[in-house]
Amino acid sequence: MEPMRARAPAKINLTLRVVGRRTDGFHDLASIVAFAGAGDLVFLDPRGPLSLHVCGPTAAAAGPDDDNLVLRAARAFAERVPGARLGRFVLEKRLPVAAGLGGGSSDAAAALRLLAALNGLAPEDPRLFEAARATGSDVPVCLDPRARMMRGVGDVLSPPLALPLLPAVLVNCRVAVPTAGVFRALGLAPGAALAGPAHPQVLPDAVAGDANALRTLLAGLPNDLEPPALALAPQIGRAMELLAAAPEARLVRMSGSGATVFALTDTCCTAAALARRVLALEPGWWVKPTVLR
Numbered sequence: 001m002e003p004m005r006a007r008a009p010a011k012i013n014l015t016l017r018v019v020g021r022r023t024d025g026f027h028d029l030a031s032i033v034a035f036a037g038a039g040d041l042v043f044l045d046p047r048g049p050l051s052l053h054v055c056g057p058t059a060a061a062a063g064p065d066d067d068n069l070v071l072r073a074a075r076a077f078a079e080r081v082p083g084a085r086l087g088r089f090v091l092e093k094r095l096p097v098a099a100g101l102g103g104g105s106s107d108a109a110a111a112l113r114l115l116a117a118l119n120g121l122a123p124e125d126p127r128l129f130e131a132a133r134a135t136g137s138d139v140p141v142c143l144d145p146r147a148r149m150m151r152g153v154g155d156v157l158s159p160p161l162a163l164p165l166l167p168a169v170l171v172n173c174r175v176a177v178p179t180a181g182v183f184r185a186l187g188l189a190p191g192a193a194l195a196g197p198a199h200p201q202v203l204p205d206a207v208a209g210d211a212n213a214l215r216t217l218l219a220g221l222p223n224d225l226e227p228p229a230l231a232l233a234p235q236i237g238r239a240m241e242l243l244a245a246a247p248e249a250r251l252v253r254m255s256g257s258g259a260t261v262f263a264l265t266d267t268c269c270t271a272a273a274l275a276r277r278v279l280a281l282e283p284g285w286w287v288k289p290t291v292l293r
Helices: 069-080 103-118 126-135 139-143 179-186 211-219 226-232 235-244 268-281
Strands: 004-013 017-021 027-045 051-055 088-092 148-152 166-172 251-254 261-264 286-292
Touching (some): 004 103, 004 139, 027 103, 027 166, 069 103, 069 126, 103 126, 126 139, 211 261, 235 251, 235 261, 235 268, 268 286
Antiparallel strands (some): 004 027, 027 088, 027 148, 166 261, 166 286
């Protein structure tokens, strides 16, 4: 049997409101999530015991293989599906690590999709969602990587959203920003709320298919983790300023807990042109023109 393959696309938080911190210490969030054309690749060879090999241009930053979310997801799957077939995973790591792109979560979700296919589970089998929740808070939204509204601790998901295609440039200044450190820097006490604009419960019909209307909506909804991430990694500000100064950029924002930032543009051609200019100015950065959907 040939190895099976699944894409693990980058997760982009178009918005990210931190509604507050719960008394159990977790943070309640509200976010419009989209997925990029850029991502990692996950392969599964059923011939052999459970294992993982990480390769690719950003593999060195991915940490120990035995602590990778791909293996955690596989073990969570095996706990819920007695007698499940597993196998050897290969993760081709292309996305930067600790970058606000949900790379590890998307890798884990891709592994779960492969295991479901190998074991004849339907995509809507509740055991998949349970394994995803047990692996990490961002894994459930990555199981079916389509734009959604995400709330709570990542466990409350809307049906897929009808977003217009959004040409974009992703930029990472090669600085790792661990999520836990950003939330600590945010400094919310258990039980405290964070002031800010109300996040919509559903996406207004007017933005479906209308990129301008969607960008107007997004402009009024911040990423609440930008200030603490900028305090920890001021280099993020350099990337945001460079993108904001570009005539092609229609909206510039940080994704997730950073350090990746994105600029929305009108067309794929303008996204590619902007990406080339950023790389010419900062050849050591990770820069990727893409489409969000």
